Amino acid sequence: MSHQLHRGSILHFPRSTLNPGEHYQYWEDGVLVVSQGKIEFLGAATEFFAAQPDAAQLPIEQHQGLIIPGLIDSHVHYPQVEIIASYGKQLLDWLNTYTFPAERQFANAAYASAQAVFFLKQLFAHGTTTASVFATVHPQSVNSFFEAAERYNARMICGKILMDRHCPDFLQDTPEQGYRDSKQLIEQWHKQGRALYAITPRFAPTSSEAQLAKAGQLASEHPDTFIQTHLSENTNEVQWINELFPDHSDYLAVYEAHGLVRERALFGHGIHLTDREYIGLAQAGATISFCPSSNLFLGSGLFNYQRALAEGVSVALASDVGGGTSLSMFANQADAYKVCQLQQTSLSPFESLYLCTQGAAQSMGLADKVGNLNVGTEADFVVLNLNATPMLSQRVQHSRNLSDTLFALTTLGDDRLIAKTYIAGQQVYQQGQYDVATDI
Ligand code: GUN
Ligand code: ZN
Numbered sequence: 001m002s003h004q005l006h007r008g009s010i011l012h013f014p015r016s017t018l019n020p021g022e023h024y025q026y027w028e029d030g031v032l033v034v035s036q037g038k039i040e041f042l043g044a045a046t047e048f049f050a051a052q053p054d055a056a057q058l059p060i061e062q063h064q065g066l067i068i069p070g071l072i073d074s075h076v077h078y079p080q081v082e083i084i085a086s087y088g089k090q091l092l093d094w095l096n097t098y099t100f101p102a103e104r105q106f107a108n109a110a111y112a113s114a115q116a117v118f119f120l121k122q123l124f125a126h127g128t129t130t131a132s133v134f135a136t137v138h139p140q141s142v143n144s145f146f147e148a149a150e151r152y153n154a155r156m157i158c159g160k161i162l163m164d165r166h167c168p169d170f171l172q173d174t175p176e177q178g179y180r181d182s183k184q185l186i187e188q189w190h191k192q193g194r195a196l197y198a199i200t201p202r203f204a205p206t207s208s209e210a211q212l213a214k215a216g217q218l219a220s221e222h223p224d225t226f227i228q229t230h231l232s233e234n235t236n237e238v239q240w241i242n243e244l245f246p247d248h249s250d251y252l253a254v255y256e257a258h259g260l261v262r263e264r265a266l267f268g269h270g271i272h273l274t275d276r277e278y279i280g281l282a283q284a285g286a287t288i289s290f291c292p293s294s295n296l297f298l299g300s301g302l303f304n305y306q307r308a309l310a311e312g313v314s315v316a317l318a319s320d321v322g323g324g325t326s327l328s329m330f331a332n333q334a335d336a337y338k339v340c341q342l343q344q345t346s347l348s349p350f351e352s353l354y355l356c357t358q359g360a361a362q363s364m365g366l367a368d369k370v371g372n373l374n375v376g377t378e379a380d381f382v383v384l385n386l387n388a389t390p391m392l393s394q395r396v397q398h399s400r401n402l403s404d405t406l407f408a409l410t411t412l413g414d415d416r417l418i419a420k421t422y423i424a425g426q427q428v429y430q431q432g433q434y435d436v437a438t439d440i
Contacts, residue, residue, distance in 0.1 A: 006032040008063030012373040013358035020354035034379040037424035070129025070380030071329040072360035075268040075289035077134040078119040080322030091234040106136040112144035124429040126327040127418040129380040132157040139181040159200030179214040198226035216258035233269035252277040271301040278311035287314045287363040292335035294320035306345040316360035329356040330413030349406035385419040
């Protein structure tokens with residue numbers, strides 16, 4: 001199969017922009033041509049068939065719904081899928097009660113592999129094709145994840161958690177062992193196929209200064225890797241940081257002291273930031289992962305998206321499952337909108353979709369590969385079913401324009417919205433069927 005032709009309505013953001021509501025491309029009748037896993041043509045059907053009259057003879061896949069780029073989840077924990085929706089705790093108690101016991105099981109590589117496959121199938125069923133993923137402290141949890149992602153040829157970021165204190169003994173590494181294991185994983189996986197490695201200190205409370213220094217050493221030895229961690233999620237956590245690191249002026253300064261704040265460094269949450277921390281993040285070109293469903297569910301607080309934007313901090317949307325309550329980047333857009341409403345600020349559906357497509361890719365330095373449907377990029381895309389539910393269908397019929405339709409999709413959408421998911425041109429999911437990819 002050399003060329004695949006897809007025809008339907010198509011929407012994407014081709015460039016980096018501060019105004020996604022003006023800088024999108026939309027074709028009601030569009031064509032997307034895929035060749036060898038990459039996008040070879042994108043444009044109006046009339047333009048395509050005028051230039052290639054013979055193409056009318058080729059097999060063409062006609063999609064009823066809306067084609068968009070594969071969604072990007074900039075912060076998610078694959079070992080926590082099994083504890084999604086765990087009751088009654090805020091961050092620090094939630095970690096001790098639910099998270100650490102769940103992560104213990106990933107010492108078993110067979111368990112980790114089964115969970116990695118389950119997680120990836122769920123991601124695809126929710127329309128997500130790229131994610132920045134926390135594994136556990138166990139190196140085999142990363143091997144299991146990347147092996148599964150490789151079988152689907154999915155562009156995924158993942159890293160081994162570093163933590164050497166303030167957590168159960170059975171989840172601790174040491175600065176030296178964590179460094180060696182991470183380095184070995186970087187050498188084995190980073191930029192192998194579509195895999196990308198993220199240096200992953202869990203968060204400053206569970207790493208000694210010695211371990212953070214080793215993480216910084218890794219970051220300087222492997223400058224093109226990602227960094228992922230947590231920052232200023234919960235007020236008790238911030239208070240704890242002040243006690244643990246009295247010599248640092250604020251939370252971000254702890255990471256800065258070890259060279260961990262730079263481009264492709266993704267900080268989950270960033271809710272309770274000082275003025276200086278916004279500036280530090282912006283100047284370094286680092287990114288905040290806005291995790292609205294998690295921030296609400298764990299009672300962590302309201303991320304100030306408009307403030308981050310005004311300060312020039314790059315922001316990408318994230319589910320943060322299992323703190324978050326849905327892998328759907330549509331459900332998370334809906335929560336993001338409500339978080340902004342509670343702060344009397346706005347978030348248009350174009351902006352929120354941008355934050356989990358082109359905007360996220362831009363933040364991650366991946367916009368030449370994913371996050372849009374530009375010619376030459378990797379053919380990861382999703383077909384949305386605008387008739388996914390009777391309620392959605394009726395609402396869409398009453399839409400006045402594209403913005404209206406998009407807002408209905410983001411507000412009402414979840415995994416039922418996803419009709420088909422394609423990775424590098426290969427279909428990996430069809431509504432309700434989790435095993436479409438035949439090679440797994
Ligand atoms: N802070 C440190 N670890 C975690 C985690 O696993 N989830 C969330 N939401 N916050 C964290
Ligand atoms: Zn997290």
